[in-house]
Amino acid sequence: MKRLSSTLLQHNILKGPNFAGLLEGSTNTPIHVINNIIEDAQQSKKELWICLQDMAKAFDSVEMVLLLNTLKRIKCLPPLISFIIHLFKNRKLKIITEYSLSDCFQTGDGIDQEETIFPLIWKIFYNPLLVRINDDFSLGYILKDCWPNNLAPNTKEYWLKVREVAFADDTAWIMNSQTEMTCIINISNFFYQLNNIKINGSKSELLVWNSKILKDQLQITIGSDSNIIKANTLTQCSRYLEIYICSKANNCHVERLIQEKVKSICSILRNKKIMAAQLIYINNKILLAKIEYWTKTVFINEHRCNSLHNSFIRLIKNKMRIVTSANNNIVHHKGIIGAIAHYQHLRGAQFAEFIIRLNSSNWGGISTRILLRKIQIRLGIIDCIITIHLSAIVDITNIKSFSFKVLREMKSQLYNFSRTQLATSWNIICNSPTIIEKLKQITSRSNASDNAINKDLMSYYKKSDNQLGLIFYCQLLANSSSYLMTWDQIKHVHHLTAKGPRPRYMRALERDINTNSFHRTIPQNYCSLSSTLYITNISPIPISRDKREKEWIVTYQDGKEYIGKIIKKSNRSSF
Structure with missing residues (x-):
């Protein structure tokens, strides 16, 4: 399967925007693409519709004939097709019980979600629908920046048109109007009915920004059962790939979630007989890892990070019989206790992801660079915003962009970006003051x-x-x-x-x-x-x-x- 995955990746055979299954697949790309589009819609006040679709019955109902045709579509060799089909066709299973194995019984045809090959097979099977929608130029949200090369009347456009992003079976349809969203839902419904896939309308969610339609008409119909999905309110949270999205532009919902998680762990461990080393492991490997994922697109300042993490730090001090008024540096020092600070862990992860995304050629990198270019023009900066001195952006606090906040924080901590040919193309030449x-x-x-x-x-x-x-x-x-x-x-x-x-x-x-x-x-x-x-x-x-x-x-x-x-x-x- 690694050979098949590397071949599909090398030749860009699966062109649909499903970011699972291949060797370089990650949830980072769809998460940051959606976040960048939301930030652009909020800043530019453009209409945006996002439908987070939930599949109730997908993998177990996949017909082997349809899977066979899908594999033939990408020109797989007959021996490979036969091998994959026989993995899921006419299977016989036994159940491990407390005493012995159960009697053998035959299961229906379908793809097991627990199989290690599942993400790649589903990506191949789901690809025709994503390609069909992605090739329709009349649909989708355009993330665009008209970049002035100089002050002569010529510009260069950097744009990315996004219609959907998916990770395995988690699909988000992205449109700029109710009409387009209805059109894309109708196209996808035909594919789902053909392949006996059922959409769970009760768990699907709709988010809308800057629409002029009346509130009671902010809805779509989805699935074979014609379920009506109404748009979420401004303060209502939606979840996609375990990331929480809210129509209102603030981080309160994520901070509240982190606070509840820390309090929950503390309440469980408070009356347990547990060593300091175990608490440090829970903090460094479990708690902070969970918080890091939740905050992939959320920027929290240092004071708020410390406030959210204080409950667990107090628990560590209590278990070690240290007074709570003792300086937290004792807990965070590697040579004494070694509990990683929330702020330190969060910034390290966000800085590393930002650098990778900035140099990436995928949708996450393209959308991030477009947003930074638009911010550079909005701020009236003629030199590359990535390599410019901190003094030019340190006092700007009204730009509600995650990437810009991370960039500003990196510069405040004396990170330096080397100037490349790409950075030079971000300069605008003129002998007039801005x-x-x-x-x-x-x-x-x-x-x-x-x-x-x-x-x-x-x-x-x-x-x-x-x-x-x-x-x-x-x-x-x-x-x-x-x-x-x-x-x-x-x-x-x-x-x-x-x-x-x-x-x-x-x-x-x-x-x-x-x-x-x-x-x-x-x-x-x-x-x-x-x-x-x-x-x-x-x-x-x-x-x-x-x-x-x-x-x-x-x-x-x-x-x-x-x-x-x-x-x-x-x-x-x-x-």
Whole structure:
């Protein structure tokens, strides 16, 4: 089976996103893909539907004829097909009883979930459905980043379209609307009915983000029994691969789970006659390993980690007849007791996984890099966010991204990332200061309160997705970079949505140069070296023939660009 697995992996034969069965299979990839998609939907306020599907009857009901055809589909050799089929066909079993073996009896055909070969066989059997759905380009959630190579009007898109992720029989359907989710459920139902697989609708769950549909209509129908699944509430937890997911963007549900687990173990061991070495083993090998898995996508600060772990540390002190007021370093010191601290274990595991994921070519690595690129643009950073100095990101706390928090924590602990060719491609070249640099210059000269200054900076960090392209100060200028455009002009030039008020950071820039509605010429020392003409992608949209409409237009004359509003239109034939 190892030879078969390595061959399938080497030639990428099983293209469906089922991450179990092969040698490099791990739950890390589907878990982080789902988490990255949820973070993107929350940050970008995009609609997202996730259905966590539960199979009630799958493996035992697999027909051998269908399994035979599935093996032939991937061109397995006849001897191998015969060997696999005979493992599950016409089997006879005996039960080990207290006294002896029971009489032999024949079982039905099917795949035993306990078999060591099960994950690979199920991956092969389940692959046609995943490939069929993955090849449908009309379905799925798009994780995308439009990366500006420079300030010329050209960008490079990094994107990943995800329709489903699976690990063995645990499947999560990922769509961006109720219509798409209904479509994918109908396709999968046909496959399940064909293969006599039953879906447990009562245990399947639906999670929805940013939908405009009424709450009582947030539901789907699944399975041959047409079970109606209603969307979970914001605070209701769902479980996928033993990871708990909540629609509300916080970690309270995981922290509460950890706290209950620690208290449960402490209550069991409190009245037991147990040695310190046994307690250390339970802490290092059992408790922390369980917590580590639960927190694969959860960032908990040091103070909270210590608070959650204190109950078990007090138990160790109590069993060793040490006063509870004694410093915890005694318990954690390798030469004395050697109990690993929760914070130390958690950070070590998260740092290692982050480095592996960052350099990975699978969906987990691709989605992580896309999110980090979007965060870099959102923060107005022109150098690679991975290799940049800690001072550029240390004070930014409003970005609710697990990968960004891990990266910031690694830098605070003096981890250094070497610059590679990949990191160089994350740089944006321009000889103009960035908007965030200009805002920081303003705040350094301002006499305003720290709260007002932080609000100016936060308004830029929290800008909507359609404003992500506004990075450099010269993008806000016109007339040979000596004129600060109004917010309405900026929206027209950069094709932003007309809705919404003028952002707070724009008001701060206007106050700094003492502009008003009639005079917006900036001082010479504020002028940029770059011209807006060459950095703005102006689409050739024709002027309306309606004389009542007075559009803002951009013209170019004698090497200079001019922005103005139409006062009067001549006859229609001139357009």
